[in-house]
Structure formats: C-alpha cells, structure tokens
Amino acid sequence: MPVAARVLGRACLAGFIAAVVGGAAIAHAQHHWPINDDHISGETTDTVAAPFPVQDVPTAAEQMPPALVQAQASGAAPAPDAPQKVDESALRYFARQGDTKRLEIEIARLRALYPQWTPPADPLAVPVNVDEKLEAMWQLYSEGRLAAAREAIADRRSEEPDWQPPQDLLDRLALAEARERLVNASEIDQYATVIRMGSENPQLLTCGEVDVLWRVAEAFAQTDRQTRARDAYRYILDNCDNQQERLATIQNASRQLTPPLLDELLALERTADGGVGEFEPVRDDLARDAVARGGDDATATVPAEQLARVEQLARQGNAASDARLLGWYYLVRDNHAEAETWFRMAREREDSAEASQGLALALMARGQHEEAEAITYRWRDESDEIRAVYLAAAANLLGTDPRPTLSEDVLGRIVAEVVAARDVPGARQLGWYARAWEQHQTAGQWFSTALRWDPDDEPSAYGLALTRHLLGDTAGLAEIKRIWAGRSDRIRDVGDRRVEPAPTAPTLPRAPTATPQRSESGSQPSEAAAAPQAAAQPRTAAPPRRSCTSHADPRHLSAEAALQRGWCLMDANRPMEAVDAFAVALGGSSEKTRRDAAWGQSLAYLRVELVDEAAVAATAQPQDARRANELQRSILAQRAAGAFERGRYVETLLALDERARIAPERLDLMVLRGYAYLNLRRINDAQRVFQALAATGSREGVKGLAEVRDALTPSR
Numbered sequence: 162m163p164v165a166a167r168v169l170g171r172a173c174l175a176g177f178i179a180a181v182v183g184g185a186a187i188a189h190a191q192h193h194w195p196i197n198d199d200h201i202s203g204e205t206t207d208t209v210a211a212p213f214p215v216q217d218v219p220t221a222a223e224q225m226p227p228a229l230v231q232a233q234a235s236g237a238a239p240a241p242d243a244p245q246k247v248d249e250s251a252l253r254y255f256a257r258q259g260d261t262k263r264l265e266i267e268i269a270r271l272r273a274l275y276p277q278w279t280p281p282a283d284p285l286a287v288p289v290n291v292d293e294k295l296e297a298m299w300q301l302y303s304e305g306r307l308a309a310a311r312e313a314i315a316d317r318r319s320e321e322p323d324w325q326p327p328q329d330l331l332d333r334l335a336l337a338e339a340r341e342r343l344v345n346a347s348e349i350d351q352y353a354t355v356i357r358m359g360s361e362n363p364q365l366l367t368c369g370e371v372d373v374l375w376r377v378a379e380a381f382a383q384t385d386r387q388t389r390a391r392d393a394y395r396y397i398l399d400n401c402d403n404q405q406e407r408l409a410t411i412q413n414a415s416r417q418l419t420p421p422l423l424d425e426l427l428a429l430e431r432t433a434d435g436g437v438g439e440f441e442p443v444r445d446d447l448a449r450d451a452v453a454r455g456g457d458d459a460t461a462t463v464p465a466e467q468l469a470r471v472e473q474l475a476r477q478g479n480a481a482s483d484a485r486l487l488g489w490y491y492l493v494r495d496n497h498a499e500a501e502t503w504f505r506m507a508r509e510r511e512d513s514a515e516a517s518q519g520l521a522l523a524l525m526a527r528g529q530h531e532e533a534e535a536i537t538y539r540w541r542d543e544s545d546e547i548r549a550v551y552l553a554a555a556a557n558l559l560g561t562d563p564r565p566t567l568s569e570d571v572l573g574r575i576v577a578e579v580v581a582a583r584d585v586p587g588a589r590q591l592g593w594y595a596r597a598w599e600q601h602q603t604a605g606q607w608f609s610t611a612l613r614w615d616p617d618d619e620p621s622a623y624g625l626a627l628t629r630h631l632l633g634d635t636a637g638l639a640e641i642k643r644i645w646a647g648r649s650d651r652i653r654d655v656g657d658r659r660v661e662p663a664p665t666a667p668t669l670p671r672a673p674t675a676t677p678q679r680s681e682s683g684s685q686p687s688e689a690a691a692a693p694q695a696a697a698q699p700r701t702a703a704p705p706r707r708s709c710t711s712h713a714d715p716r717h718l719s720a721e722a723a724l725q726r727g728w729c730l731m732d733a734n735r736p737m738e739a740v741d742a743f744a745v746a747l748g749g750s751s752e753k754t755r756r757d758a759a760w761g762q763s764l765a766y767l768r769v770e771l772v773d774e775a776a777v778a779a780t781a782q783p784q785d786a787r788r789a790n791e792l793q794r795s796i797l798a799q800r801a802a803g804a805f806e807r808g809r810y811v812e813t814l815l816a817l818d819e820r821a822r823i824a825p826e827r828l829d830l831m832v833l834r835g836y837a838y839l840n841l842r843r844i845n846d847a848q849r850v851f852q853a854l855a856a857t858g859s860r861e862g863v864k865g866l867a868e869v870r871d872a873l874t875p876s877r
Contacts, residue, residue, distance in 0.1 A: 194366040194374060194396040196359050247271060247278050250292060251329050254299040267329075298330060307338050340365055343373060352380035366393075368401035375413050382417035390414075391422045398429040404439060407431075411443045423447075445474060449486060456489030463490070475503065479858055481511035488519045497526040514540040518547045521554050530558035531565065534575070541578060542787060548582060555579075556590040564597060585615045592624050604628050619649050626655040715742040720749025720758075727761050736765040747781060756782045763792050772799045794824045801833055810837040828854060832861045839865070844872055 252271065255264040268280050294317055301310035311334065314326050339362040346354035359366055359377040366374055378393035394414045398407060414426055430440045438444075448467035455463040468490075475483035484507035492500040504520035507513070517540050521533035533554035541551040555575040558565065579587035592607035608625035611618055622645055629637040638656060645652040715723045727742035743765065746758035759782035766775035779792045797820035804812035817826065817834050826834070831854050838847035848869045854862025 194363075194393060196356075196363060196366055196377065196393075247275050248292075248295070248327055249281065250295045250299055251327060252280070253296070254303065258303065295327070295330075298326070302330065302334060302337070305337070307334055307341065310334055336362060336364055340370070340373060343376065347376040347380065350383070352384050355380035356384070366396075368397065368403070368406075371397060371401060371403070371406045371410070375410070378413070379417055387417075387419060387422055390417055391425065394418070394426055395429070398426060407439060408442065411440050412446070415443060415447060445470065448474075449483065452486045452490050456486060456493060459493040475506065479510060481507040481513065481516060484510065485513075485516050485519065488516070488523070492519060492523055495526070497523045501527070508536075514543040514547050518550050521550050525554055525557055528561075530554055530561060531567075534558045534571070538574060538578075544791065545788075548578075552578060552582060552584050552587050556587055559594050560590060564594070583614050585611045585618050585621070588614065589618065589621045589624060592621065592628075596624070596628065601628050601632055605632070619645070619652070623649065623652050623655075626652050630656045715745040718742075718745060720746045720751065720754050724749070724754055724758055724761070727758065727765070731761065731765060731768070734768075736768040739765040743778075752782075756784060758782070760784060760788055760792075767792075767795050767799060770799055770803070772796055772803065775799075790823055794820055798827075798830060801830065805833055805837060808840075810840045813837040814841075828857065828859055828861075832859075832865065835862075835865045839868060839872065842872075844869060847872075 249271070252264065252267050255267055271278055271280070294313070298310050298313050301307075301313060310330075314331075317324055318326070339358055343355055343358040343362070343365065346352075346358065355376055359373065359380075366377065374393050374397055378390040381387070381393065382390035391414075394410055397410045401407065401410075411423075411426060415423055418426070427440055427444070430438045432438055448470040451463045451467045452471045455461045455468075471483055471487060475487055484503045488500050488503035488507060490500075491497075491503065500523040501520060504516050504523055507516035508520060517536045521537045524530070524533040524536075534551065537547060537551040537554055541548050555578070558567070559575065575587075576591065578584075579591060588607050588611035592604045592611065595601070595604035595607060605625060605628040608621045608628060611621035612625065615621075622641060626638055626641045626645075629641065642653060642655070713726065715726060718726060723742045723745035727739045727746060730736070730739035730742060740762055743758045743762035747755055747762070749755055749758070759778055759780075762778040762781070763775045766772075766778055775792070776796050779789070779796075784792070797816050801813050801816035801820065804810075804816060813833060814837050817830060817837075820826070820830070831850055835847050835850035835854065838844075838850060847865065851862045851865035851869060855866055856862070
C-alpha cells in the first residue's frame with residue numbers, strides 16, 4: 162500500500178494518541194520465523210545465529226535502558242532525571258507513515274523514559290526548535306536512501322562529537338540494509354547468502370516481510386532442503402492473515418516443493434463464509450498443470466480428481482484454454498471423439514491456430530479430412546507445425562476412396578500450398594491423384610517435381626517409373642532404373658512381366674501430431690502449371706519415430722544426421738544439446754540443411770530464453786519471409802518480457818512497439834504493456850489497454866483496471 166494511503170488524518174491521529182495515553186491501546190508484538198530452530202524439521206542453516214525469538218517490533222520495555230527495567234522490576238520508582246530534551250523525531254516519523262503500531266510503542270517507550278513527558282496532541286505539527294538535521298535523516302530513511310542516511314549520520318558525528326544518533330534509527334537502518342542485501346542476493350541466485358542474511362536478521366522473517374520469507378524458502382528449496390522451505394511457507398500459513406499473501410504463498414510453494422510437501426501446506430487451507438477454500442485457484446492451476454503434462458506425454462498419469470476438476474472448469478468457464486488442454490490430453494491417448502468435443506468447444510470460444518490444429522488432427526483420425534483441411538487453411542501460415550497439419554489434411558482429403566469431387570477453389574489452394582512449401586509428400590500425392598484420374602502426363606510432372614525437390618525420394622521415383630512405363634517411354638524408364646539400380650527392387654521390376662508389380666501408390670506417413678514439418682518456400686515449377694487441381698492417396702502408416710535417448714557426439718555425425726538429431730532433441734525438450742547438433746549441421750554442404758539448422762538453433766536458444774544468441778543464430782543463414790517474421794516476433798516478445806522483469810519499462814514498450822509493427826499483439830503482451838504503462842505512471846494509456854483486455858473477458862484486464870482505479874483514487 163502506498164505510504165500516502167497509510168497516513169492518518171490529524172483528527173484520527175489525535176484520537177489515537179488520546180487512547181494510547183489513556184491506556185486503551187495494547188501492543189501485540191509478533192514473533193519471527195525461527196529459521197535456525199532444528200526442532201521444526203531436523204535441519205539447521207549453515208550459520209551460527211542463535212534460534213531465539215525476536216519480535217517483529219521491539220516492545221517499549223525492550224527499548225528502555227537496563228537500569229530503568231531493573232528499577233521497574235523491583236517496584237522502585239525511577240530516580241528523577243534532570244530536565245532532558247525528549248527526542249520526538251521517531252514519533253513524528255511513525256506518525257507521518259501512519260504506522261500506528263510503532264507509534265504506540267514509541268509513545269510507551271518515551272513515557273517510560275521520561276515520566277513527566279506528555280505526547281504532543283499532533284505529532285505532525287512542526288515542533289518548536291525541531292532538530293532539522295535529524296528530521297532529514299529520518300526522511301532519507303523513509304525514502305530508502307540508506308547510504309545517504311548513513312553519510313548524514315557520519316557527517317554530523319564528525320561535526321558534533323557529543324551527538325549520538327537515536328538507537329532506533331540505527332537499528333532500522335541496519336535492518337533495511339540487511340533486507341536490501343538479502344533481496345539482491347536472491348535476485349542473482351546467491352542462495353547461501355540469502356539464508357545467512359535471514360538467519361542473522363530474524364526480525365525480517367515476519368508476516369510484515371512475507372516477500373523475504375518467500376526468498377528464504379526459495380533459497381532452501383534451490384539448495385535441496387525442501388523441508389526447510391516447507392517450514393518457511395508453513396510459518397506464513399500458520400501465522401499470517403493477509404488473504405492475497407496466503408494465496409501467493411501457496412502459488413510460490415507449488416513451484417518449489419515436491420507434491421507431498423505441497424499437500425501438507427494445502428491442508429492448512431482456510432474456508433471462507435461461502436464454504437469455498439482459499440486455495441481453490443491454486444488447486445485449479447495444479448490440475449491444469451497435470452493435464453498439460455498429460456497432453457505432452459501419453460504415458461503420464463493424471464489423477465482422476467484433477468482431470469475431473471479441469472473438465473468442470475472447462476464446462477463452467479468461458480475461456481478456451483481449459484478446453485484446449487483437455488483436447489490435447491485425449492488426443493495423445495487416441496480418444497479422438499473426446500478430443501474432438503473439447504477442441505470444438507475451444508474453437509467456439511476462441512478460434513485459434515492451436516485449437517484448429519488439434520481439431521484437425523482429431524478429425525483426420527476419424528476420417529473427416531474435408532473439414533480438417535477447411536479449418537486449418539486459415540491458419541496455415543501461423544507456424545511450420547500447423548502448415549504440416551494442413552498439408553497432411555489436404556493430402557488425406559484428396560486420397561479419400563472414392564475420390565471426392567471438390568470445388569476449383571479448394572483444389573487450387575491445395576496445389577498452391579504444396580508448391581509454396583516445396584512439400585515432397587504433397588507433390589507425390591498429387592502425382593498419384595492425377596494417375597487415378599488417368600491424367601498420366603500430369604502425374605509424371607508431379608512425380609518429377611517431387612524428385613527435383615528430393616532426388617532420394619524412392620516413392621516418387623517408383624511413381625514416375627510406373628507412369629513412364631504406362632506411357633511407353635522406354636528410354637525414360639530405363640534411366641530411372643539405372644539411377645535406382647541396387648536401391649529399389651520394385652523400381653527394378655517395373656515392366657517385368659515375370660513380376661508384374663501392382664501399379665498402386667506407396668504407403669505414406671500419416672499426418673504429424675506435434676513434430677513440425679521442416680519445409681522451405683519456393684517458386685512454382687513450370688511443369689506444375691499444367692497440373693490438374695487434385696492430389697493423391699491418403700497417408701495411412703505412422704512415420705518412424707526419431708530416437709535421441711542415447712548420448713551421441715554430434716561432431717561425429719553427418720550434417721543431415723546432426724540436423725535430424727537436433728530436431729529430436731527439441732522434441733525431447735533438450736534445447737541446449739540441440740544447439741550443438743544444429744551447429745554441426747550448419748557446416749553441411751546443402752543450402753537447405755544449413756538454412757534449417759540456423760532456424761533450429763534460433764528456436765533452441767529461444768526456448769531457453771537466450772534472446773541475443775537466438776538473434777545471432779537467425780542471421781547465420783537467410784530465411785524465407787515467413788520464418789524471419791516468426792523469429793522476429795518471438796525475439797521481440799522475449800525481449801519485452803525480460804526488460805519488464807528487470808524493471809526497464811521503457812525498453813519493454815519499445816520492444817512491444819517494434820513487434821506490433823509486424824504482428825498483432827497477443828493478449829499476454831497486452832497485459833505486459835498495460836503494467837509497463839502503469840509502472841511509468843502513464844495511467845490513461847494503462848487504462849486504455851486494460852479496458853481493451855477486459856472487453857475480451859480477460860481476468861488480467863479486469864484486475865489491471867482495478868489497479869488503475871487504485872492509482873487514480875486520491876489518498877485520504
């Protein structure tokens with residue numbers, strides 16, 4: 162909460178002081194988390210600080226001189242002091258901050274030290290003969306200018322050797338400096354320093370410093386002391402009442418703790434008046450994470466309770482994301498009917514490339530190729546992955562038995578996309594389709610086109626051999642047999658009456674599921690201009706899966722083998738190993754191999770958020786416009802996110818503006834833009850962005866508008 166929002170009104174402050182003087186207020190000090198208490202989990206920190214309870218705010222008794230404490234304990238009245246000037250600077254500081262708890266304790270402390278002293282009715286009033294230098298020190302402290310405050314103290318002590326700064330000010334400076342060192346160490350992952358600073362400064366481990374407790378918990382978790390991390394989180398849930406901080410604590414713990422330890426914390430959930438548990442949002446997110454893992458790995462086990470929870474969320478909510486998660490979960494388990502149901506729900510709520518891709522895969526598995534081709538055509542330029550799905554859907558559609566009669570528009574766009582992608586399987590399919598319609602000259606042109614794009618494609622060579630034999634091109638058939646001698650028995654046997662091979666299409670791989678199609682753009686070949694608007698046989702057999710489970714030094718592989726290993730490692734989510742494999746492929750002699758390797762290396766670097774390295778890799782080989790645009794969008798998005806995390810909000814906006822010039826802004830980036838404006842106090846701009854987000858049904862947009870309203874509300 163802003164300082165200004167905490168400052169008491171003068172009338173309220175006067176009433177509060179009257180209550181304190183009259184004895185109506187009672188101080189309740191809060192104990193810290195005993196970081197070194199080995200009775201909690203059987204573990205201690207690496208420091209030697211004693212595990213004694215230190216209070217959040219020192220009580221008045223703790224701030225009295227020892228002689229005064231002893232006198233009170235014996236029942237004797239303190240000896241009358243000579244008239245002394247009472248230092249009320251801390252009192253005024255706490256009043257300005259609106260910190261009633263510490264104001265109360267300071268009044269009690271001063272009254273115990275100076276029995277004849279009467280608290281001022283209005284501590285905010287400018288006192289007579291105020292110590293302006295001391296007031297300035299407190300002001301520096303309140304502004305977080307700790308080094309400047311230290312320098313001011315040192316300068317005054319040098320000028321006035323008999324002057325002593327208030328111990329309270331020194332203590333608070335030391336604690337603020339310790340917190341600053343702890344936070345800095347946490348930001349650069351110096352976990353041992355975080356734990357040491359927390360142990361040496363237990364006053365920081367309280368409900369008033371929940372962020373510090375989170376950082377200490379993370380430090381324990383990242384140094385393989387999960388139970389100590391659990392203890393820190395549990396302290397918050399056992400002792401702290403701020404609802405938002407309790408929820409954030411569980412969210413934080415869910416990223417650091419193992420499921421059994423997290424379950425212990427979830428058991429500390431409090432129930433609201435309506436009977437809803439305070440941790441329901443976290444339980445929802447945990448269920449989503451489990452289903453997402455199940456969508457990535459068909460062997461992953463998702464508890465029935467979590468699957469049912471996500472299904473309920475998808476049915477009751479309006480967002481498309483939960484339905485998409487369920488679609489992928491059922492798709493990888495070959496429950497295509499259920500997958501179709503969820504992907505359709507997702508597309509009804511938000512027609513996206515991902516939902517369309519998933520629905521197309523489910524439809525193709527059920528033989529509904531016409532709809533699959535139609536819904537993916539719109540998104541074909543979104544990524545290499547969905548382009549591959551589109552091409553597969555088109556090939557399966559045209560290979561349906563009996564052959565479908567399609568409109569000229571559909572046939573024309575299929576041919577155009579196959580040529581643009583230089584898709585060898587697609588060209589080969591067009592050859593078989595033309596052959597089925599007895600357009601043999603055209604079939605031969607498509608088979609030749611496929612072979613020009615990939616001279617080692619045996620199925621296309623076989624199709625061309627059959628076509629030349631049918632057309633009576635003896636010389637052409639002989640040339641194909643010569644090229645493939647010793648490599649293909651069925652090409653050798655074409656035209657041999659003793660064998661009489663059946664003139665059927667080869668078995669081709671079916672549509673991909675999650676592995677992107679690696680393709681490049683190219684101009685339309687001259688022979689394709691005469692092609693009929695048709696394609697070929699359905700893809701029926703599953704492609705052989707690449708394996709990269711065993712270790713292999715890519716330097717010992719050929720460029721092409723290294724390229725394939727790189728893609729396999731990307732599929733296995735091992736991007737840094739993929740970087741090395743793509744580096745070997747970059748040295749290949751084939752221009753296409755080098756181009757694909759540069760593309761792959763850029764994607765690998767982006768996956769681990771090495772944005773600058775990705776940008777350098779992208780320039781290693783020229784890419785087509787679509788790939789270059791996709792890379793630029795991803796690089797700028799990650800640069801914006803990284804700048805925001807470092808608090809560089811102007812850089813965030815510059816990156817977002819540059820990205821917006823080449824692509825529409827995604828909702829998550831609009832959220833980033835809104836908060837960048839808010840942090841720069843560009844309130845009107847932030848409000849405009851959050852209003853646009855809220856109009857889409859975005860919860861982040863609604864939340865952002867609430868924060869804008871808070872920023873616009875004048876302090877009382």
